[in-house]
Amino acid sequence: MNGDQNRKIEFEELGLMEYMKAFDYQQSLMDHVIAQKLHNRDRQDGLFTPTSNYFLFVEHPHVYTLGKSGDNANMLIDEEKLKKIEASFVQTNRGGDITYHGFGQIVGYPILDLDNFKSDIHLYMRNLEEVIIRVIAKYGLKGERSAGETGVWLDVGKPYARKICAMGVKTSKWVTMHGFAINVTTDLRYFEYIIPCGIKDKAVTSLSRELEKNFTIEETQQLKTEILHHFSDVFQAEFVPKQQIKAATESI
Numbered sequence: 137m138n139g140d141q142n143r144k145i146e147f148e149e150l151g152l153m154e155y156m157k158a159f160d161y162q163q164s165l166m167d168h169v170i171a172q173k174l175h176n177r178d179r180q181d182g183l184f185t186p187t188s189n190y191f192l193f194v195e196h197p198h199v200y201t202l203g204k205s206g207d208n209a210n211m212l213i214d215e216e217k218l219k220k221i222e223a224s225f226v227q228t229n230r231g232g233d234i235t236y237h238g239f240g241q242i243v244g245y246p247i248l249d250l251d252n253f254k255s256d257i258h259l260y261m262r263n264l265e266e267v268i269i270r271v272i273a274k275y276g277l278k279g280e281r282s283a284g285e286t287g288v289w290l291d292v293g294k295p296y297a298r299k300i301c302a303m304g305v306k307t308s309k310w311v312t313m314h315g316f317a318i319n320v321t322t323d324l325r326y327f328e329y330i331i332p333c334g335i336k337d338k339a340v341t342s343l344s345r346e347l348e349k350n351f352t353i354e355e356t357q358q359l360k361t362e363i364l365h366h367f368s369d370v371f372q373a374e375f376v377p378k379q380q381i382k383a384a385t386e387s388i
Contacts, residue, residue, distance in 0.1 A: 141252045142186035148378035150194040155226055158194050162313045165190045165247045169311045190247040193360055196237040198223035200330060203232035203304055210234045210331040230314040232304035233333045240321035250310040253371055257307055261286055263370050264316055268301045270366040277346055285335060298339035321351050
């Protein structure tokens with residue numbers, strides 16, 4: 137591990153943002169953390185700069201993203217149909233297959249140096265799932281893990297098992313990007329145009345559908361607060377206001 141563990145996470149709310157713009161921003165933060173790690177490795181004086189951690193909330197316009205191990209055959213519509221439903225298609229560098237992002241979805245992107253926590257990608261994914269399981273429990277829903285199928289599910293092992301939160305990440309030098317997407321008031325019809333995560337014969341759901349209620353802006357914000365609370369608890373971390381990346385870079 138490089139230097140002392142930094143369990144502080146700089147949090148930022150990005151609002152509505154195109155997928156690739158958010159991707160580029162994530163990548164810049166990841167590159168910054170990796171640069172910090174390499175700088176620490178190359179220092180000759182034995183002193184180390186604590187590496188940074190970030191957490192982004194964002195909402196994307198309609199977009200389908202295909203992971204690096206994904207199968208294009210799981211995209212069930214052509215470019216013409218994509219235009220009709222005002223959606224785009226992006227091949228990205230996270231793990232996993234195809235998923236949908238859109239309005240009414242809370243997307244969380246943790247850019248963490250896992251050396252600050254635990255250098256174990258399997259544990260990291262299980263901890264992400266644990267955060268969402270705890271969050272939806274507050275709403276009376278029993279979230280579960282499904283063996284070999286990353287994410288958070290309801291009624292695992294039953295014919296009507298359904299996914300409420302998808303996950304996919306990328307790591308480099310133990311630094312993460314990408315993350316999770318929980319369906320809140322998501323228009324679930326958009327999932328009909330793909331085989332979500334490459335998993336056939338399993339449904340997708342949302343908090344709104346399960347609870348048979350809509351979510352106001354205030355209720356959605358409270359949901360985000362719950363996510364941050366349980367994230368800090370599971371990861372034993374502290375959220376702090378986001379600093380400017382330029383200022384942070386100059387501290388290297």
